[in-house]
Amino acid sequence: MGARSPVRTRTPTMYLDFTVRPHATAPVRQPVPASWNAFVYVLEGEGVFGPTADQPAGAHHLLLLGQGGDGVEVWNRSDKPLRFVLVAGEPIGEPVAQLGPFVMNTEEEIDATVNDFEYFINGFEKAKHWKSQAMIALELEYVG
Secondary structure (H helix, E strand, O other): OOOOOOOOOOOOEEEEEEEEOOOOOOOEEEEOOOOOEEEEEEEEOEEEEOOOOOOOEEOOOEEEEOOOOOEEEEEOOOOOOEEEEEEEEOOOOOOOEEEOOEEEOOHHHHHHHHHHHHOOOOOOOOOOOOOOHHHHHHOOOOOO
8 A cells, every 4th residue: 555664674574553444345355475474463443354255353363374375355334443464484493492471482491581581581571671661651669
């Protein structure tokens, strides 16, 4: 749709925020390269993602898009606006290790990250001499 972001990433990505009017007469169609991973997260309303016979997805639903397609087609047949984000990117082919909210490449990196978190080091929130702008704004104080 011609929009470009000033943000530059190391690998090709797209992060698009859509609002589709109620009772749209035509679908919104967004191309996504066939080799990319992609997902849709519905923020408000409900819409049909794919063939018009599919069930609508409502707010707070995440839809994983399969590789090999040429994009996504979205219909809003409801009485309310549909708002969703489409996030897609070229796979980087790295191994993934995950524990709770932590995502790294190896189990050893996960262990080190959990250690950093538990001992308030490496920039984690509540570190002994560091506070995020969010904590400062909330005037939260860590007593340790």
